[in-house]
Amino acid sequence: MNCLEFRRELNIHPQSNDADFVAHARACPRCAQAQADALAFEATLGRALAIPPPSNLAESILLAQATQQRRERRRWASGAGWLTLAAAAVLAVGVGWRVTRAQPLGDAAIAHMLGAEAPALAMTAPIAAGDVRKAFAKRGVDLAQVPADISYVQCCPVGKFKSVHMVMPRATGPVTVMYLVDDKGGARADFAHAGWIGRSVPMAHGTLVMIGHDASQFAQIEQEWQSTLQASTHI
């Protein structure tokens, strides 16, 4: 490492413990002085940024949470009668195992999609293939290749299943794609909930779930993931 490289690293990672970095500081008195100045600046910067939070911050958050919870419980109680009727109606339809199994999975997947990660639906910029690989690796899948145009990836639980949650923007709107790595018991099925339509497809060692507003996009996405996951290693 030369002086120029040291100064660059110093402005990026002032507290670096990299062996070359430390060795250069030991060998070059001018860079060692620059490092001492930089560390002093970091200490001042850290102190200046440490704005004290309001003294009752934690209590006010916990109070807001308790209030919200009570409000939700009250709302839930008043809606429970209607929910019981609705549940009875769904059971009365009795469309067979395929639908009854797909619907809870679909409901859980759609509820998850519309939860805290809902803003991901608006993401359109493609993310690095490496991030997708990393997410699948966390779930024990070493991807052979990465399909193009993925704008979001996150490892999340969907109901009781471990999933890789992705968004694939299409011209007609975003398609949420979730690969449930440990769901081997499903059958191919379509579902709908809260104005969204979806499809679950058994794939490799798990199930691929696609959710969007335009089902015509599902076939191509399914094909891409089918060939990707077939060629991938499942640990």
Added chain:
Amino acid sequence: MATDGSKSVVSSKQRQFDALVRGLSGDLYRYAYWLCGEDALAHDLVQETFLRAWRSLDSLRDTASAKAWLITILRREHARLYERKTPQFADVDDVDIADERETHTPESVGEDGLIRAAMQRLDAKYREPLLMQVLGGFSCEEIARELNITPAAVMTQVFRARQKLKGMLAGDVKEAQLS
């Protein structure tokens, strides 16, 4: 038995939430403050972040990543807010440093004030990665994932952020000496 089981699940979730709030609300507040520049707005942002976090707490599996998870939620909340209004930074003279007067010397309070003013003038593009590094303790790779840019871009931005900050501070000191 079922009731006891569900009760204990609820209380353990509540205990986890309490611990998150007590352990991380201060860090989140500081981050929110430097993101939006207003203390009241920062308070609201942190509160809304934790309320959202409560609703999806079951998705948090790794407690080590709790801070990053909360910051992701906070940034989204801020982005939503930013769509509706452009927050204004308070004038540097209004920055409240009263709580620190007991623990810092007048010289250091003055120095902190100059740095705070310089941070407020720093372009958000540079300010945010620097905040994540200095306040959040995140690595360049973690910042890159959060900001959806490459680690190389993060390195460039934190490098320039420090250079710009030091440049502004040098100018401020000269100005202070002349006046």
